[in-house]
Amino acid sequence: MNVPSAAWLLRLAPRGEVPEPASPSAVLAAADARLGPGPVGWAVELAHRMTEEVIEQVPEHGGGPAPFETLRRSIEATVLTALDGLLREVPPTPDLVAPAAVEGDAEHARRGIALDRVLRGVRLGHAMLHRALIEALEAEPEEVRAAEGRRVTESLFTYADVQASRLAEEYIAERERWRAGSAAARRRIIDDLLAGRAVAAEKSSRTLGYELRHRHRAFVVSATGPDTPSEAVQRFAETLGQATGSQGLLVVRADPREAWVWAGWAAHPPAGLISGLRHRLEPPEGLTAAAGPVSPGPAGVRRSHLGAREAARVGRAGWLADYAENRVPALITADAEQARWFAEETLGRLLGGDARSGELRETLRVYLACGRSPQRTAGLLHIARNTVVYRVRAAEEILGRPIGDDPLEIRLALEIAPTLP
Template sequence: MAHAGNGSEVDVVERIAQTILDERDELVRHLSTEIRARVRVLGQDARLRELADASTSDNVSAVLEFLRNGADEAEVRAPERALTSARALARNDIPASALIRAYRIGQTGFLDVAMRYAVEFGGADTAAVIMRIVHRTSTYIDQVCEQVGVAHEQEHERWVGSRGGLRQRWVNRLLDGAAVDIGEAERALQYPLTGHHLAATAWTDPQVGTATAADVLDQLRTALAGLFGRVHRTLLVPVDEHEARLWFSVPRAITVDARAIERVLAERELPVRMAISGCAAGVTGFRQAAGQAARARRIAQLGGPGGERVISYADVAATALMAGDIETLREFVAEQLGALAVDNQRNLWLRDTLRVFLARNNSYAAAAQELAVHRNTVQYRVRQALNLVGSHHTQDGDLHLRLALQATHRLGAAVLLPDAAHR
């Protein structure tokens, strides 16, 4: 049964919920960071982190709505992305105890904030307000924990009994660096661990249904095997309903051409994006390639849905390393680009022109050809860009400027300063 409360108390709780909603994004970032720090197993994989953050975001919105609407506890439903995250954890052999602990940590962090506002806004009703918030929040968490726990248990039972579950367990052991019998691992995976490997992470577009996604990812595996030439074997391990890890065993080290892969995706009309590693050899290479693909996937994630279809680690290696600390990278970009780091359309044109100009050995003609604009346009834009930057003439300064421009090209708003005119 919902806890009714008197009018004044309910009004204060609604005011508190609205205040927290206004600063929801900051709270979600804080809770996500706290959960990853205290439940480390949830922060080791980029895709699982992304799913966990989405779950935290949706749960914060849902519990705020539950505080405001006075709905009965029987109406509480776990957000869909919370259920998706629970299933993904089950497929990665992460126990339900870690999942439930994350919810309790999130509950504590949420109540810390809510209690501060209860004291500030409650007045004579402070005690009643606190009791209502604690009761409603605990009710929500209890109901949702039960639902995500069931989803985790059901998925774990299904996954353990499947061929995909067996592959996932062997892959996890290899990626963790655990001592394994290589021959036994190769037989279980039906994939050779000697020789050279390419690794990729691929995920379908949002509009692709769950039933279709598995077929799309399998088509991608076939298409890439044909592009890479004489592939000995391929290995596909689902991460969730819309994403998978892939490995390709190739006879020799090859260079990845991201644009060629993009053409294949376009020709076959495959609604998928992907991040791909460079070539690496042996069991160590199997892990190294997977790590490169994951870091390239991180660049795609930070860059947003409008980015390139295919990101090669070789093309983004420096940016990927810097993006491990996004706050420091944002400070670096601001320091190097000055006013050019402000996020607006004019600066976008100027940054792209300056980036291409520097990449083409300061050739106005080569930059004009690549950008398909007049040489004089390139000269004008470069001059305007350097005026905003304050120019960099030293060798190190030029390198730092290139790195900053590359970061803004790949990551966009994630590392740029907001435009004061559009705040």
């Protein structure tokens, strides 16, 4: 050990009141024996500030006292390990990564924190440790600063790289172990819920990591073609779920082309959620999504999911179909063959597959939905009022009869038409 240069590390001391350490007493005793109480107090104090900063920059690490302490224990152990390595001038290796950091990394994998966010926290922590050590060096003589500044920078850079690689390997291994152990149990619960079978809400919630007694809004994320990677489906499902701002989130990969999402709230979800998602998000090419109705409790998991599937089946233009906007066509097309017959018999030639027929049907549909107001119809379709009047007359001519005082059957047929191939 180069005592004249590295001895400055033994002079580190906390700047204020030291928080209660997060590390076990045996770890602290060993560190105290090697470094002394001053550097250990410095490390504990700095680790607390680093934890607060990492959670502020990477909120996924937070979530309450327990996640905070898990992260703090990991960071505290890492700082102590780094100080010991710098003092003894030990080259960083994967075996020197603090066990508490590996344990915290496994917890992050089990919590479903994305690996890139975990590694972002590692980089932020090392950057803060580097700044703190360089700041401490400023109080040392010039010859010590010159000798140690570069060594500290190079050593911490290497240690950060080694730690990130080790934690990435451990994360992936733990994630696979966790999935192998829990995925089957989670899927059985989901299958039971979707089949309408009774489940034990409290126990099932623990297994799923999702509160079944909340109010749920389900989403179905689907690939529109075979070329969309399954990873893209899963990533966007997670992005969509997180964007809801819900109090609970469950994401299940149904198959390579589809993922299921449930967002849960103890009370009712915020108003305008769907319009907000449409405004803030844009899925990658080849992906669409559908939202089910808000529904409470374990039975609501099934109700909302089935609504999302129906919205996906009949949803019109736009990447996110909402069941609330599509429940009428979903209802009247539940029997696809009967629905087709009804539309064909009611609309006749107006059901033609050419663009003109489609234009007339949509204008007539909106016109009837607006209480036969040409002005409101024109505003919604962004066309002139006279164009609305002309198209309605043209549609009546093709139908061979006026709309009449009770256009219910025509309205239903017009809702069916867009769902037909």
